[in-house]
Amino acid sequence: MQGKSIDELRSLLDEKKVASDELFEEATKLAKANQVPYNAFVTILDKKEEVDNKTILSGIPYALKDNISTKDILTTGSSNILKDYIPVYNATVYEKLKQAGAVLVGKNTLDELAMGGTGTTGHTGIVRNPWNADYLIGGSSAGSAAAVALGIVPFAIGSDTGDSVRKPAAFGGIVGFKPTYGRISRYGLFSFASSLDHVGIMARNVKDIAYVTDIVKGQDIKDMTSLPDDFKLYQETLTSSIQGKKLFYIKSLCDIENYQNPSPILKEVLTQFKQQLDGFKKLGFVIEGVDFDEDLLSALYPTYMTISCAEATSNNANLSGIGFGSRKAGKGVNDIMFQTRTEGFSELIKRRFILGSYILKRENQERLFLNALRIRRLIVDKMNELFETYDGLIMPASGGIAKKVGTVSEQVTDSEQALENHMVIGNFGGYPSITIPSGFVDDMPIGINLTGRVKADAEVLNMAYHLEESMTYKNQFVGGKHV
Amino acid sequence: MVTKEKLKEYAANLMFDMKEEEYDTLTKEFEIIEKQMDKIGTMSNLKNVEPMTFPFINYQATLRDDDEDIDGTCINKKDVLSNAKDVLYEQVKVPKVVE
Numbered sequence: 001m002q003g004k005s006i007d008e009l010r011s012l013l014d015e016k017k018v019a020s021d022e023l024f025e026e027a028t029k030l031a032k033a034n035q036v037p038y039n040a041f042v043t044i045l046d047k048k049e050e051v052d053n054k055t056i057l058s059g060i061p062y063a064l065k066d067n068i069s070t071k072d073i074l075t076t077g078s079s080n081i082l083k084d085y086i087p088v089y090n091a092t093v094y095e096k097l098k099q100a101g102a103v104l105v106g107k108n109t110l111d112e113l114a115m116g117g118t119g120t121t122g123h124t125g126i127v128r129n130p131w132n133a134d135y136l137i138g139g140s141s142a143g144s145a146a147a148v149a150l151g152i153v154p155f156a157i158g159s160d161t162g163d164s165v166r167k168p169a170a171f172g173g174i175v176g177f178k179p180t181y182g183r184i185s186r187y188g189l190f191s192f193a194s195s196l197d198h199v200g201i202m203a204r205n206v207k208d209i210a211y212v213t214d215i216v217k218g219q220d221i222k223d224m225t226s227l228p229d230d231f232k233l234y235q236e237t238l239t240s241s242i243q244g245k246k247l248f249y250i251k252s253l254c255d256i257e258n259y260q261n262p263s264p265i266l267k268e269v270l271t272q273f274k275q276q277l278d279g280f281k282k283l284g285f286v287i288e289g290v291d292f293d294e295d296l297l298s299a300l301y302p303t304y305m306t307i308s309c310a311e312a313t314s315n316n317a318n319l320s321g322i323g324f325g326s327r328k329a330g331k332g333v334n335d336i337m338f339q340t341r342t343e344g345f346s347e348l349i350k351r352r353f354i355l356g357s358y359i360l361k362r363e364n365q366e367r368l369f370l371n372a373l374r375i376r377r378l379i380v381d382k383m384n385e386l387f388e389t390y391d392g393l394i395m396p397a398s399g400g401i402a403k404k405v406g407t408v409s410e411q412v413t414d415s416e417q418a419l420e421n422h423m424v425i426g427n428f429g430g431y432p433s434i435t436i437p438s439g440f441v442d443d444m445p446i447g448i449n450l451t452g453r454v455k456a457d458a459e460v461l462n463m464a465y466h467l468e469e470s471m472t473y474k475n476q477f478v479g480g481k482h483v
Numbered sequence: 484m485v486t487k488e489k490l491k492e493y494a495a496n497l498m499f500d501m502k503e504e505e506y507d508t509l510t511k512e513f514e515i516i517e518k519q520m521d522k523i524g525t526m527s528n529l530k531n532v533e534p535m536t537f538p539f540i541n542y543q544a545t546l547r548d549d550d551e552d553i554d555g556t557c558i559n560k561k562d563v564l565s566n567a568k569d570v571l572y573e574q575v576k577v578p579k580v581v582e
Contacts, residue, residue: 322567373535377533
C-alpha cells in the first residue's frame, strides 16, 4: 500500500481488498523501519484510533507535525522543554480528521518549536531527505515532508509561518499547500508567530490536498482568526477550465542575467522554470514577468525575522515549567522558570527570543518592529495591486535544491536571497499558496510555487491541478525501506 | 551597538541564560539585523505607512467566548492540573520562598 493516493486507498478499502487495520499496521511498520536514517517521527503510535465515520478519509493513515496538540498523545514541539508533555486537549485540525475517520499513525519531527527552516534543530536529531540521505529536506515541517515522500502516509499536516510546509515539500518532491490565513483553525497549533502562522497540508498530488482541505477547513469558535467557511468543495472544482488565467513571475529573481556568477544549480533551476512556463502557456495560461521593487525584495528576510522573533518571544512566555512541560528543580517560582528555560530551550531558540525582546523594547519599536510591519504592508499592497491584473504569482520554490547535511546553520544571514525567501509573501498577506514538484536538478527534487488572492483557495488548487497534470511528477515517492 | 552585557540583561529578563560563546554568535546576529533594518529605515515615506499587524481584516471574526457553559470551549480544571508537576488543594504547587 506504500505510496498509494487517497483515491487508490479509498477504492481498496471500499472493495474490502484491504482493511484499515492493515493500512495502520503497514504504515507504522514502515515508519519504524525508516526512522534510521530519516528520523521523520517523534512518536509512532501503537494503537489505532477507532472512529467509524464514512468520509473520503475514513480508514486512511496520516501523520501530524508534533506541534499540533493531541490529547493523551505526546506532543513535544521537538523541544526539550516539552519532551514529556502530554496535552489534555485536541487541536481542531486533529479533531476534524479524527471525526472524519482518518487514522493517525504518528507525530512528525520538526525544527524546534517550528522556528527553523532546515530540519536540523529538533530535540531528537536531524531529518534526512528520502531522495538522498546525505541531504536535508528543509523545515520546519521536515518529518511531515519525509513521511509523505517515503510513501508511509498519503498525507500529513504541517504548519507554515515563513514557508515551512512549501519549502520542505519542494525539497521532498511532494505537494505542500498553505491555504488562506484562517481557512484552517489554528486552535491547538503551538503558536510561533500568530499573524503569520498557518496550518498546512502535504500530499503527493493536488487532488489529495483538496480532499483533506475540504475536511479540515471552516470557522472555529476556538480560533477568533478563523474564516467563515466558503462552503466550496475544492475537490469538485479542480478540473474547471483555466483558459486565460493570468500568472506573473518576478522578473529580477527569475532572469539568470540578473545574477553575478550564478551557480550551475541556479542556472538549471531557472532554465527548467522558464521551459515549464512555455509549457504552461500552451495549456491556456497567460504568463508575464513583472517588475517588483528591489528594496522590498531585499527586505523580505529581515522583515520576516523581525516580525516572527517579536511574536515568538511573546507567544512562548508560557513555556515556564510551572503549569505544564518539563519542570526543573529550583528554589522558588523564578528559579524554577529560569532553570527550566535555560535547560529546556536550545541556543537557537534563546537567540531568537532575545532578538524578539530587543525588537519590542520601547526604544527600538519604531525603528525595528513598526518599520518591519510597515514594510509588510508595502509588500502586501503591491501584491494586492498585482492581483487586480493577475490570478496568481508563479515562481520557483527555491533557487536551489536541498542542502547537504552539515552545510547549513540557523544563524541570521546577511545575504539578501529573495529567491530563497519569497514564499514568505504568502504569510505576510495570508494568501493561499501551493508548491508542486516540477523536476530534478542533480538528482534532487525541485518545485514550483503558485500563490493566489486571499480566499481564492479553490482557484489556486484548480490552477495547480492543471500545472501538475501537464508534468510527470505527480504521486512520486521514494521507496525507502520496505516491510 | 548592543553590548554583550546588555544581551545578558535581556536573557535574564526572559528567564534563561546562555553560554559565553552563544552570546558572541548573538552579537553578530544583532549587527546583521541592525544593518538590514537601518537600510529598510531609509526607504522613503515609510513613516506614512500604517503598520500591518495581521494579513487582512476579517470582518466576520468573533471574539473567542471562553464560557464554561459552551461545551468544549474551556479546558476543565482537573485536566489543566493533570499537566502540572506538583498540585496542592486544586492549585499548581511551587516551592514556598521568603526573600
